[in-house]
Amino acid sequence: MTALPDAARVPVTLVDYGAGNLVSIEQALVTAGAIVHRAERADRIGDPALLVVPGVGASAPAMERLRAGGFEPAILAWVAADRPFLGICLGLQLLFETSDEDQARTLGILRGHTVRLDGAPTLPHIGWNQVERQRHHRAFAGIAPDADFYFVHSYVGDPDDEGVVVARTEHGRRFVSAVARGRLLGVQFHPERSGADGLRLLANVVRIAAEAA
Amino acid sequence: MLCRRVIPCLDVADGRVVKGTRFVDLVDEGDPPELAERYAREGADELVFLDISAAPEGRSTLLDIVERTARRAFIPLTVGGGVRSVDDMRDVLRAGADKASLNTRAVEDPDLVRRCAARFGRQAVVVAIDARRVPATGAIPSGFEVVVKGGRSPVGLDALAWARRVVELGAGELLVTSIDRDGTKSGFDTEQLRAISDLVQVPVIASGGAAGPDDFIAAVRDGGADAVLAAGIFHRREWSIKAVKAAMAAAGLPVRTMAADPGRVLQ
Numbered sequence: 001m002t003a004l005p006d007a008a009r010v011p012v013t014l015v016d017y018g019a020g021n022l023v024s025i026e027q028a029l030v031t032a033g034a035i036v037h038r039a040e041r042a043d044r045i046g047d048p049a050l051l052v053v054p055g056v057g058a059s060a061p062a063m064e065r066l067r068a069g070g071f072e073p074a075i076l077a078w079v080a081a082d083r084p085f086l087g088i089c090l091g092l093q094l095l096f097e098t099s100d101e102d103q104a105r106t107l108g109i110l111r112g113h114t115v116r117l118d119g120a121p122t123l124p125h126i127g128w129n130q131v132e133r134q135r136h137h138r139a140f141a142g143i144a145p146d147a148d149f150y151f152v153h154s155y156v157g158d159p160d161d162e163g164v165v166v167a168r169t170e171h172g173r174r175f176v177s178a179v180a181r182g183r184l185l186g187v188q189f190h191p192e193r194s195g196a197d198g199l200r201l202l203a204n205v206v207r208i209a210a211e212a213a
Numbered sequence: 214m215l216c217r218r219v220i221p222c223l224d225v226a227d228g229r230v231v232k233g234t235r236f237v238d239l240v241d242e243g244d245p246p247e248l249a250e251r252y253a254r255e256g257a258d259e260l261v262f263l264d265i266s267a268a269p270e271g272r273s274t275l276l277d278i279v280e281r282t283a284r285r286a287f288i289p290l291t292v293g294g295g296v297r298s299v300d301d302m303r304d305v306l307r308a309g310a311d312k313a314s315l316n317t318r319a320v321e322d323p324d325l326v327r328r329c330a331a332r333f334g335r336q337a338v339v340v341a342i343d344a345r346r347v348p349a350t351g352a353i354p355s356g357f358e359v360v361v362k363g364g365r366s367p368v369g370l371d372a373l374a375w376a377r378r379v380v381e382l383g384a385g386e387l388l389v390t391s392i393d394r395d396g397t398k399s400g401f402d403t404e405q406l407r408a409i410s411d412l413v414q415v416p417v418i419a420s421g422g423a424a425g426p427d428d429f430i431a432a433v434r435d436g437g438a439d440a441v442l443a444a445g446i447f448h449r450r451e452w453s454i455k456a457v458k459a460a461m462a463a464a465g466l467p468v469r470t471m472a473a474d475p476g477r478v479l480q
Contacts, residue, residue, distance in 0.1 A: 020333060023309030027284040057334030121215075122416045122439055124336045124385045128216040128258055128469040148216055148469040150289060152311070152336045171215055193289045193311065195253070195471070 009035035010210040013048040015075075015091075016040045017055070017065040025054045025088065028192035032202035042070035050209035051078055054192075055090035056152065059099035059106055059114060062090055072107065079109050082182040084209035092179065092186030093157050101155050110179065110186075112159035120172035124154045131167045131177050131189060139178075139185055139204045140167075147197045149189035151177075156188060183212055216469045217433050217461060218258035218440035219454055220418065221447045223248060226265045228274040230448075246281040252447070253286035255454045256471050260286060261314070261388075261442060264294035276308040283309025291339055293388070302329050306337065314388055316341040317361040320368055320375075323382060330383025339418075340384040344372035344405060345392040357405050364392035372405070373412055380413045387417050388442065394422030396445070401428055406436025418442050425452060426460030433466055 012034040016022060026036050029052070039045045053075065055062055066072055079085055087095055094106045099114035106114065117125055128148035133140055156175040159165060167178035169188070177188045185205060191198035223230050223245055230245050249260050260282070264275045272295060279292055292305040293314030302313040313333075319326050319340055330338045343364055349356040357372035376387055389409055391402035401422045410417040416439035419432035423443035432438040446452050458468045 020337065021283070021306050021309055021311055023280055023283045023307075024287065024311070028287055031287075056336060120414075123414050124416070125215065126336065126386060126416050127218050127439065129214070144470075146470065152289070154336070190289075193287060195287055199287060 004033060006035055009033060010050065010206045010213075011046070011048040012036050012050045012052060012206065012209070013045050014038050015045075015051065015053045015066075015069075015071060017062065017069055017071065020054075020056050022054065025052070025192040028199060028202055029206065031199055032206045034202075034206050040069060042074035045074055045078075049213040050084045050086060050206060051075070052086045052088070053091035053094065054088045055094070057090060058102055059090065059093060059104035059155075060102040062094060063104050063106060066094070075107060076109065079184055082184075084205075084212050085184045086205055087184075087186040088192070089153055089188060089190060092188055093155060095179070095184075095186050096157050096159070099155065109184070110157070110159055110164055110181065111161055112157060114155050115158045117154055117156050117171065117175060118173075122171075124152060125171045126152045128194075129169050129171060129189075131169055133167045133178075134165050137166045137178070137180055137185070138208055139180075139201055141204050143197050143200055149177075149187075149191065149194040149198060151189045153188060157186070183209075214467045215439070216258070216467045217438075218418075219256070219429065219457055219461070219468070220259045220261055220440055220442040221252045221257050221454065222261040222263055222420070222442050222444040224263050224265055224444065225275060225278060227271040228278060231265070244281075245278045246285055249282045249290075250285045252454060253288050256458055256469070257288060257454050258469055259289045259291065259440070261291045261293060262310075263314075264292065266295065276304060279305060279308040279310050293339070293341055298325070299328050299332055302333060302337075306333060312337050312339050312386070314339040314341045316343065319379065320359065320361050320370065323378065326379050326382040326384055330385070335383045335385035338384050339386045339388055340379040341388040341390065342372055342376060342379075342409075343390045343392050346402075346405075355408060357408065360392055364395065373408055376409045376413055380415050384415060386415050387413065388420055389417055389438075391421040395420070397422055398424035398446075400424060401432040401436055401438075401441075403431050403436035406432060406438050410437030410439075416440060426457045429457050430461055430464045430466065433461070434464070 016038040093114040169177035291312040292310040355373040359370040418440040419438035420442040
């Protein structure tokens, strides 16, 4: 399954802004049919079919590093053009306007804020949990409705617009675990660490991006 | 609902899985990434590598193993043993680990927990607490004392006070090992687990003493553990991960349902 020739692979750019482990997301995307290019600066994004912003940790240092790499205007323009985009974990939270974690001003692509997951029996929320779809999205094609995905976070995105909500998850309270608008998708869980279901989701996202290209 | 995790632990020395002379057959079975991938296929929810390399060059070998594992087993990976600085932690995360576990070095330099959490986020920082039972005293009011260096050196710290302190400093998870029970197959120390899990909000991983599925169930139900770690019973194939998780599910505990083998998903 990893023996695809390069020409048959879908070009994906992974935004590398120093936000931890990129090995697993890179390898998971390759397994899902992508050819992955890491961009450490916005002028090296190139012209991929899909742009992926991964990341764990706090919002303020992440935004600083994104801005230092020139990524903020590049991501805004990419999403404004409705090109395929995947934000994972912190990469989802940064889509909102601000974060309560450190009062960071984030990308403001989606209306709403990143807030602490209050009321949780354990925090950080670490482990496998169900992602309950609120509406159909092709990224979840072929994945069982009660499938578990791996989470590791203490904050969650809280959108103003119910229309962007794709999935919710329960941990003390129900929170938004996937959002979408046009060709943008954001997931709070880590598909690259979610076994077979995570690989299937990434393969779906890569294939959808290739169709749009 | 959040699933209770089952986590196999692999002791790694100089590039091989080791577990004393009793496990010779295992060493011959292949390198750590192969075993890690097998555990992932069998339903492991996470993996822990504990580096016990004696030689300094064991370190770079370990980073290579971490990277090869991260490229094959698409489940979370924690590396413990030998993480002595922010730079050490950066190296294991860059190699493909999701979390690093601090133990002896955190006792010597508690501020290391804060520095690692500030740099990588608290979700990446596990603090391993090895504890044993002692008569309760003024210094150890709970009767659970922290030990380091594989359980040989008491450090005069109360395990409950230490647990509270490292969480304040930035630990995102605690790996609690009962040194009294470790390797004895007499079950987890559920009283110790319960005392710590009631005290902190971060997830607690139980370790030390597993003999069979009933112990895993007790660690969760009586000890309040979010996850249960074991080495020997999986390595020796006394119990499969699948059988342990089936028993937990039958006891009413939430466990992860497995999709197909990752290797076949994309064909």
